[in-house]
Amino acid sequence: MQILRERKGMTRSVLGGLLGKSPDWVKDVERGRVQPPGVDMVYRIAQALRVRDLSDLTGRPDVHVDLFIGPGHPRLAAVRAAVDALPIGSPTATPPRPEHLSARLAAAWAARHSAPDHRERIGALLPELIRDAQMAVQHAELPAQWRAAQAVLAEVYSLSQFFLAYQPDSSLLWRVAERSMVAAQQSADPHTIGVSAWLLAQAHRDTGPDHYDAADTITQQTLDYLTPLLPDAEDDVLAIAGALTFEAGYTAARRGETATAWRYWDTAQAMAEQLPGAYYHPVTSFSQAIMGAHAVTVAVELHAGRESVRQAARADASTIPSRPRRARHRIEQARGYQLDGQPDVAIATLDQAFEAAPETIRYNGYARSIILEECEAKVTARRRRAAELAVKVGLLAA
Numbered sequence: 001m002q003i004l005r006e007r008k009g010m011t012r013s014v015l016g017g018l019l020g021k022s023p024d025w026v027k028d029v030e031r032g033r034v035q036p037p038g039v040d041m042v043y044r045i046a047q048a049l050r051v052r053d054l055s056d057l058t059g060r061p062d063v064h065v066d067l068f069i070g071p072g073h074p075r076l077a078a079v080r081a082a083v084d085a086l087p088i089g090s091p092t093a094t095p096p097r098p099e100h101l102s103a104r105l106a107a108a109w110a111a112r113h114s115a116p117d118h119r120e121r122i123g124a125l126l127p128e129l130i131r132d133a134q135m136a137v138q139h140a141e142l143p144a145q146w147r148a149a150q151a152v153l154a155e156v157y158s159l160s161q162f163f164l165a166y167q168p169d170s171s172l173l174w175r176v177a178e179r180s181m182v183a184a185q186q187s188a189d190p191h192t193i194g195v196s197a198w199l200l201a202q203a204h205r206d207t208g209p210d211h212y213d214a215a216d217t218i219t220q221q222t223l224d225y226l227t228p229l230l231p232d233a234e235d236d237v238l239a240i241a242g243a244l245t246f247e248a249g250y251t252a253a254r255r256g257e258t259a260t261a262w263r264y265w266d267t268a269q270a271m272a273e274q275l276p277g278a279y280y281h282p283v284t285s286f287s288q289a290i291m292g293a294h295a296v297t298v299a300v301e302l303h304a305g306r307e308s309v310r311q312a313a314r315a316d317a318s319t320i321p322s323r324p325r326r327a328r329h330r331i332e333q334a335r336g337y338q339l340d341g342q343p344d345v346a347i348a349t350l351d352q353a354f355e356a357a358p359e360t361i362r363y364n365g366y367a368r369s370i371i372l373e374e375c376e377a378k379v380t381a382r383r384r385r386a387a388e389l390a391v392k393v394g395l396l397a398a
């Protein structure tokens with residue numbers, strides 16, 4: 001801890017302040033005068049020192065924890081239990097009808113988009129939805145019923161992925177992503193296949209550079225499948241094709257391929273313009289309203305600070321109806337301002353993200369990183385504002 005603290009030029013007073021502890025407590029820990037801190041405090045120390053892996057702090061190479069993952073949500077255990085349970089129901093149980101499950105799913109998506117505590121809302125709904133969707137597949141008697149039930153099950157798993165993002169159980173996220181893709185393929189429904197592929201590609205991309213090729217393959221294969229259907233497709237199918245097109249650009253931006261990333265964005269923009277002005281895809285948020293936010297994301301992923309700020313000024317967050325998606329857009333804007341050397345604006349923008357959806361910023365690694373960095377700012381007013389936001393988000397004790 002002392003080595004990492006001194007390497008960052010941080011005093012014991014500053015580190016103690018970030019941890020809600022005294023400088024003497026920090027000194028005692030560094031000198032080995034007290035018992036080693038517990039797991040929660042070790043995690044907070046690692047965050048304050050901006051350590052990306054716990055092994056860097058503990059000195060134990062067998063302890064690898066990615067600190068870009070947020071804290072576990074209280075509903076995580078119940079969702080995990082529902083996913084891990086064997087889908088074996090009573091043979092006498094009456095399975096829910098797919099259309100009833102679809103109505104419950106629509107209500108769950110609406111809650112996710114409208115509630116500031118969206119993770120809590122869908123976390124409460126998911127265990128029963130997962131069990132009922134599995135039961136509907138198990139008890140389907142006719143091929144059409146079975147395919148309809150598989151489509152609903154795939155979408156339930158898709159909703160689960162939104163809950164599991166940034167949670168400390170990456171293996172659970174992968175199981176859900178793969179099950180969603182399998183159920184979607186069994187459904188033979190183009191829209192369902194597109195949604196599951198969109199989320200699976202994201203899972204690969206967010207795992208790191210070694211998975212970029214897999215993300216590109218999934219995206220391109222799904223677009224190849226959907227493209228012949230587009231001339232006669234309904235809005236949802238056109239939207240998922242547009243969302244996948246942008247995902248290809250997102251991955252290209254992660255690679256640093258500027259021209260390719262913006263070319264895909266241009267194509268996705270043209271696809272969005274074919275949709276009704278008020279249309280908003282319930283899963284991917286793809287729409288005319290979201291393209292400005294997508295432009296900010298491309299610029300940020302390309303590490304183009306000035307372009308990020310230019311795109312942030314053009315994008316109108318008020319047109320995004322989804323609270324968590326609006327909050328994520330604010331976080332992307334804050335990343336752009338931080339890249340452009342405007343940390344005060346970045347903190348103010350993260351405040352707006354918190355107001356839109358506290359649970360989005362609380363579990364977002366980029367937001368947490370910016371806040372912790374500015375908690376060490378030399379400018380007193382900025383450091384105070386960052387610390388106040390850190391308390392609201394839950395990074396620091398009040």
